[in-house]
Amino acid sequence: MNLTSITVRRLTTEMLTPFTTSFGTQTHRDLLIVEARDDAGTVGYGECVAGAEPTYSEEATSTCEVALAEYVLPRLQNAAVEHPDDISTLLHPIKRNNMAKASVEGAVWDLWAKQQGISLSQALGGTKSRVDVGLSIGIKPTDAELLQAVGEAVEAGYRRIKIKIAPGRDLEMMRAVRREFPDEAIMVDANSAYTLDDAQLFAALDELNLMMIEQPLAHDDIVDHRHLQAAIRTPICLDESIHSLDDARKALELGSGKIINIKVGRVGGLTESLKIEQLCRESGVDAWCGGMLETGIGRAHNVAIASLDGFTLPGDTAPSARYWAEDLITPEVTMHNGQIEVPTGPGLGYEVKTAMLESLTTQEFTVQLR
Ligand SMILES: O=C(O)CCC(=O)C1=CC=C[C@@H](O)[C@@H]1C(=O)O
Numbered sequence: 001m002n003l004t005s006i007t008v009r010r011l012t013t014e015m016l017t018p019f020t021t022s023f024g025t026q027t028h029r030d031l032l033i034v035e036a037r038d039d040a041g042t043v044g045y046g047e048c049v050a051g052a053e054p055t056y057s058e059e060a061t062s063t064c065e066v067a068l069a070e071y072v073l074p075r076l077q078n079a080a081v082e083h084p085d086d087i088s089t090l091l092h093p094i095k096r097n098n099m100a101k102a103s104v105e106g107a108v109w110d111l112w113a114k115q116q117g118i119s120l121s122q123a124l125g126g127t128k129s130r131v132d133v134g135l136s137i138g139i140k141p142t143d144a145e146l147l148q149a150v151g152e153a154v155e156a157g158y159r160r161i162k163i164k165i166a167p168g169r170d171l172e173m174m175r176a177v178r179r180e181f182p183d184e185a186i187m188v189d190a191n192s193a194y195t196l197d198d199a200q201l202f203a204a205l206d207e208l209n210l211m212m213i214e215q216p217l218a219h220d221d222i223v224d225h226r227h228l229q230a231a232i233r234t235p236i237c238l239d240e241s242i243h244s245l246d247d248a249r250k251a252l253e254l255g256s257g258k259i260i261n262i263k264v265g266r267v268g269g270l271t272e273s274l275k276i277e278q279l280c281r282e283s284g285v286d287a288w289c290g291g292m293l294e295t296g297i298g299r300a301h302n303v304a305i306a307s308l309d310g311f312t313l314p315g316d317t318a319p320s321a322r323y324w325a326e327d328l329i330t331p332e333v334t335m336h337n338g339q340i341e342v343p344t345g346p347g348l349g350y351e352v353k354t355a356m357l358e359s360l361t362t363q364e365f366t367v368q369l370r
């Protein structure tokens, strides 16, 4: 691949609307954009999806920046990289730090696809020309605000609506949603806010005909989830608990959940995501592409991986305008009739607005690879 350098940019972007989950509220994204360059000057782009604080997982923007500078990028210097799969092999000795690793690997995948003159979707083995789009709605202070947001999402044509829940904003709120929207494809995401002591709550939620309950229990658990799944009909979807193909295999063997949220950054990159997609597809297990409030760069990666057969359910890949007054890519990601067209151009298939990227960059560093 004639990789010559990797550049890591840190930037802060303000979100259009605050996003509240059981572990906090985000109003800005403090994120890293990674650029992989080859000797012809072609650039591949990746995005580090960690939040500003280590509250979704153990990674945060600052820990990823250090991991990239101190441990990840030095391992790529003078290394033989002929295919993006080589990146996860080279980085395997580094434990976890998945979001940091995924940001570099994603940039190399985009660069490789551009070098081959094919779309990232094609490079990954995608088959769909459009992907179904879901929307993730943060916790709203009142039921009226939530019902308004759900109504707008139904009106906009989203193929699935995900509603965040947390203790105190859960059962009665969801009963109100179901009274207003009895037939819509609706799921909840608890972001690990509950324990097995809340079994009664889940038995009541089980009556609401939800598509799934995402990550109800601890972020690093697959045993308690097994007990909860045995007690309710509603499929449990695992998000935070799944960091690798092995985690997914063990969780499915145990019966800890019936659906997997595949988040490229959480599992360490596209190569590992492909392995999990294959496991789910061959096991007849539903999977979908989770989101991390990405800019258009990370969103483009998500659209590409969501085009594979094994991504059977709508993902958290809502259009750019849902998150940003102006996105880092052109054209922006748009949705029609609840679907996003999968780009056919080389790599991500969107152009990165380099002047905007540079203007938002607060700090950057470049590592020469040879
Ligand atoms: O719209 C999106 O990008 C998905 C947003 C979303 O649901 C999440 C983003 C980041 C971390 C979590 O809070 C949550 C999730 O668990 O999926």
Ligand SMILES: [Mg+2]
Binding pocket: 189, 191, 214, 215, 239, 240, 261, 290
């Ligand atoms: Mg989730």
